[in-house]
Amino acid sequence: MTEAFVDAGPRIGDAPRRMAVAAEDVELVVSLARGDREALGELYDRHGAPMLALGMKLLRDRGEAQEILHDVFLEAWKHAGDYDPSRGAVRTWLMLRMRSRCLDRIKSAARSRTSSAGEQLERVVGAAPAAAADHTDAQRVHGALAELPDDQRKVLELGYFAGLSCSEMAEELSIPIGTVKSRMHAAMKKLRATFSAGRLEG
CATH class of the missing domain: 1.10.10.10 (Winged helix-like DNA-binding domain superfamily/Winged helix DNA-binding domain)
Structure with missing residues (x-):
């Protein structure tokens, strides 16, 4: 019986395809900087799912993650002209923004808990x-x-x-x-x- 061949290494053509996708992403950001709304939708389709997954992992709340995802794409819309391809891929740029906003939300929630708890303790003592x-x-x-x-x-x-x-x-x-x-x-x-x-x- 002939055994199925399993290729455990990188597939031929993967690297060129990734490079092509990365180049397309850069073109989309350039178009976004010019006010192209369709480019924003295309970027969302390409990167929205992994960004949402990251937000849910950090926040453990789908609603909050979706809210921040929306905010991050609005930021991308407003600051597309600031993107520098030499500093990383578009997905990295978006994921870092998503992570940063999620961590800000976590810190804000912690400060809020501490403040309200302190006020309650003050009322008691x-x-x-x-x-x-x-x-x-x-x-x-x-x-x-x-x-x-x-x-x-x-x-x-x-x-x-x-x-x-x-x-x-x-x-x-x-x-x-x-x-x-x-x-x-x-x-x-x-x-x-x-x-x-x-x-x-x-």
Whole structure:
């Protein structure tokens, strides 16, 4: 019986074909810089799928990835004249823009979580350590945190000061999400009681 021949090496003609596609991409970007809308559609058809896949891998959210993909192609439309073929292929140019915008979105979300968590902690204790009204308040905050059990203090540090979500904390600590939430609730309850008592004494 004759065995099927399997060519494990690069196929003849692959390199020239890739070069031809790359050259066509450059021509499309040049046309795009001249305002050719059809060129934008052609670039989307060629590169949209891998860019979307990258966005979904980084963001783990198809809707956000599609939104950023749309924004990146709008940027490509506006800045097509800035593309320099000597610095890389068109696909590389687009993929780097996609990656950069996704990372910006991730950083923005982390800052938002940290900010909102910090505001919530301020509402509980009356003042955050960095913005305490006086030295006594700052000492009270640090003292209250130090008195918490280690497991409860850890989730506060990760959630309120590092900006991690419940799922991220669960992964970091190797515990169920439900345990993270119960520890957070217990810690906030103790802090609330401590500062309520402190205000009454004051």
